Amino acid sequence: MAERRATVERNTLETRITATVNLDGSGRTEFETGVPFLEHMLDQVARHGMVDLAVKAAGDLHIDDHHTVEDIGITLGQAFAKAVGDKKGIYRYGHAYVPLDEALSRVVIDFSGRPGLEYHIPFTRAAVGGFDVDLFLEFFQGFVNHAQVTLHIDNLRGSNSHHQAETVFKAFGRALRMALAEDPRMAGVMPSTKGVL
16 A cells, blocks of 8 residues: 555635644654644544644634634645545544543544534533633534544543543544554455445
8 A cells, every 4th residue: 555644734814734644653743733732632643543643733823722723623634535545445434432531432433535523522611721622523523524534423421521522532543543444355445335435
């Protein structure tokens, strides 16, 4: 399989973002976003997904984190789509359950070529360390729309919002790892009866 890396730049009047992904990495990260809690969550994705992530973002944080978080999701989605290429030989589907103390989350992903998001996280607080948890929906919607994946996210239980978020991002990383893995029995084969994804 060809090298699965990509770098995408996205510049708007609100944000300037560069994202680099290596789908066959070792979990290395390099972040400069100005949004530390999001960086903490992305670190979970890289570590548990065994992908390398580098994100540099300059956004209108003097207003709030909204545009920066959403646009990072968009740019990472574009980078993943570019890195995965034609999707031949991958497992395509991935899922994971991840616990952290009292919290438990499930994430299921399909590199289907169709954007779809089911997002169910009943956060018990509106913010974690000053980070507005509503923005996680914006992040995942941006990712889904531009990676062209179907993504189901369910926080099944939890009373600590930090734990709720962390289980979601860890499970997201593990689901990505499963879906993007190379299936030796499908080498060069499109994992779809349609012949295209």
